[in-house]
Amino acid sequence: MKKSVFLGALTVAGLAAGAAAAGTLDDVKARGKLNCGVTTGLVGFAAPDANGEWNGFDVSVCRAVAAAVLGDSSAVEFVPTTGKTRFTALASGEIDMLARNTTWTFSRDVDLKFTFVGVNYYDGQGFMAPKDLGVSSAKDLDGATVCIQTGTTTELNLADFFRSNNISYEPVPIETNAEAQQQYLAGACDVFTTDASGLAATRATFEDPSAHVLLPEIVSKEPLGPLVRHGDNEWGDIVRWTLNALITAEELGVTSANIKEASMEAGNNPEINRLLGTEGTLGEMLGLDAQWAKRAIEAGGNYGEIFEKNIGENTPIGLARGLNAQWTDGGLIYSPPFR
Amino acid sequence: MADQSTNSVAFVRTEEVPASPPPANAAGPVKWMRENLFSTPVNTVLTIVAAYVIFKIITGAFPWFANGIWNSQSLAECREILQGTTGGCFSVLSERWNQLLFGFKYPPELYWRPTLAFVIFLLAAAPVLFFKLPRKLLIVTALFPFIAYWLIWGGSILTPLLALAGVAGGYVVYSRFVTNNFAMGFFGGIIAAFLIWTIGGSILPDGTITDGPMQSVPSRDLGGFMLNLMLGVTCVSLSLPIGIALALGRQSSMPFIKYVCVIFIEFIRGVPLITLLFVASVMLAYFFPPEATVDLFLRVVIMITLFSSAYIAEVIRGGLAALPKGQYEAADSLGLDYAQAMRLIILPQALKISIPGIVNVAVGLFKDTTLVSVISMFDLVGMIRGPILASTEWNGVYWELWLAASVLFFIVCYGISQYSQWLERQLATGHR
């Protein structure tokens, strides 16, 4: 944070000295806070609770990075972004990283110059319909009115799906999830489409969730992951390996319960040792200290714990691990080795 | 038959008959109703239709208010208590009032700070709005921006003090030179202020305070109705001087300056505010130096200020045009130069005529501050559309929330427009 808004105004006039344009890591350290872009509110992934505390699956990634870099998982400034503002916010440096259900696509990576550091949730676009509509497949939706939450890749996938199946539909694009939900519940559209995880999260807030079904078709691949700007590879590495540390921790059985003990001294498993900094100099290579991964994992637990706590089967959202299980369990979650 | 002589006529009244009351249908409520409600068949029909509309609205809304629930924890609980009867679930207001007023991130233990700032704002605005109040109160007005900044954002008091010192220094230089030459005083004052700010800014320690009663609150954490009020007040007051400058520029005889002003004003007035807010949210960041980060609040303030200054410029131009030509000629014949003529003769009168128009612009602008909800700022409307309606507990409570928002805006805007009408009556005296 600059001295204040007021002096910020002077900075604009070019009269007060701005911070030196160093790497993002130095900026974050100098600021003492991580600016992390999140959604304006999607329960389970990122939403403020009644006390204004941000919680959710994406939020946990931000907190882990803050813990790794700054040693304090609460040193995060959450910047709510819409589908429209998120890329500019990241590109202009208003936020250091974006953890906002953003799909990794070719054009975003190549044309918009962003680096996706990994995938924290493998998603796909699905459809939700009221049970009494009697629809069992998305292919039966000829002539249906479809509510879409705008600002994602959703509109494009939807158009592609209906075109390739040669059926017609009528899109109703809605700005926020809450408003789309209201439209859907009032019957102004027959089905509601967005990422399957978002559908589950939305359904969880309904008065009677069992009256709505998710159709079996998943019409797109939506690998969601945190992203940073092109060009600052050191910072990209930190975010990438923080995410990988969370994933590896689950794979190796390091949890928030046993991490204290495991990081006290080097154990038998060399990879755990390298991860937790009791052996090797991985932290140093990143420009951080040896304990960085330990702090990241302590912040909210390992990947599995974060999943279970925010969107897992015991939460109202109730998502199964599915594709997001560890590779050892037949899922796609796979971290390169810490070596 | 003796008294027949005195009463030669059979009957003569000697005293006046007391006026009998008018017929029942030409007096009192009946007369009033005949004249005002049932004077013609068309009127009768209109009255009946209007009465029916009012009746429908009242009978429809009454049970909703009367059965309102004020103390549940969620919409589901409300529905349980209501058991299917009509009733509002006002508990969303009693549970989330703080979020509606202050946003969801402002620290609850610090709510007294913006509240105090609001009270001081009322004090500061009073002498500007009511000319009869003692002029000494204007000191509060002059100090208000610095106090309010300190109260709302918190942090070290040095920052607002420095800002104040800059303004004071600038004013001293201005008043020192203005008697000779307005331009010298004006630009000298600005340069002095910037000098003080720059030097002070470089020696001042970082003013962030992390806890305690004056802890810093980042502007991202501002929200709710407070944000609407702040945007409205800040942008209108900042845009006044810019608007005056633009209006004078548009009247100027120098073609270059005139056309720059015309192009600026017509451009801003030609595009919707929402596109300017898009500029603030997705474009403006690219126009600042790469190493500077300017937060969204400031960017939005810049764009809204530009927006309202164009409208205010047009109002003031109307005021300037309405002044009789003789005033300009009189000023010239006294040998006043341009700055003196404007400052001492033209502007005081033109601004006075323009006040109602400016107030109208201010009301419109205040209403338009709700548009910031479209670019992910959590003002009152943004709070409702975002965190509150998206939360598991209150998802589905529409009417109560929108009613509350409407009432808040109505109170403020109606109040201001009533003030404007009152002022118009006050000002109307001198000019007929």
Next chain:
Amino acid sequence: MTIMTDPPRESFRLGMLLSDTRYRSLTLQAIAFILLALSIGYLANNLVRNLTALGLNIDFSFLGTPAGYDINQRLIEYTSQSSNLRAAFVGILNTLLVAFLACVTATIFGVLAGVLRLSNNWLVRKLMSIYVEIFRNIPVLIWIIIIFTIMTAVLPGPRAFRGDNATSSMLFDAFAFTNRGVYIPAPIWGPGSMVVVATFIASIVAMFAYRRYATNLLYATGRLLPMFWPSVAIFFLPAILMFFIMGSPIGLEYPELKGFNFAGGIKVGGPLIAIWFALSIYTGAFIAENVRAGIQAVSKGQTEAAGALGLRSGRIMSLVVLPQALRVIIPPLISNYLNITKNSSLAILVGYADVTATLGGITLNQTGRAIECVVLLMLFYLVISLTISFVINIYNNAIKLKER
């Protein structure tokens, strides 16, 4: 005796740039120009530096690439394979459509409310001032959301029309009011229908011709021909006669519940209705104030003078008061139309595909070309408002009091 001589001409000194009125304005303009050029250069330099640092560029070629998304409300042919430029045009037409519709209805609401506010009926007067105050003092954004919520929450969904025990039914079996929109019958143009249409157009022309003839006759001879009933007759009768002579060539296609939605007929989409109605009723409140002010601005002496000449009250209104009031009403009326056009950009809140929603919304999101999209968007609105201001100026010049 004095001899007036010119003072000796001073040769040019640098100080004269500021002190001499001949040069001062040039100096000031030069300074202003330099300052402006510097600040524009500064901003442009920042922009270029930022963009090169990020490896981005300004590029409008995305306009030619397929948009990839569908639009529910379109006046021209459009599929998801059409280009982004075409999507922008669809949006522009939608903006113009809703702006036009809202201008018409806002004028109707405004004139009604403005005249009724001056009515001598107390209840109506009060009701109208409540309407005006409530709508003027609450942000249009809130009104749009409220009206859209009313639309979706109060009107039934198409599902309510289905089955034997349907909870809703169609009006006259021809109109269906659903929360997705209003379905109305669509005309089917059979053979010979063109003759009917041509007759109808001819009768409109004839009606105006008759009215002009009657007016001219009145001014020339003072003879007053009946106006209203003949006009109505000329307007309707020939077309109706021709319709039956040709054997009813124009039929109606009624909307029917098919699958998920109503099919057939014309659909007026819910989002369109919501933004249309919200803008008209909101702006109507402002127009009502203009109309009231306009009528009140005509001095009472005019009415009394017209009355003294023996005019009936209807004619006083149409021949004396209104022509003068219009002079006051129309300029702010047009700027209200401008406001409607600009406020129609809020249509994104209800999912209506205006230009802000297509070009400034989905296209921007999908291509990430923020600067290009926003610039084009502003350009469009600028062209519209400059056109409207141009019209205002022409009108103002035309109605200027011609003083002799």
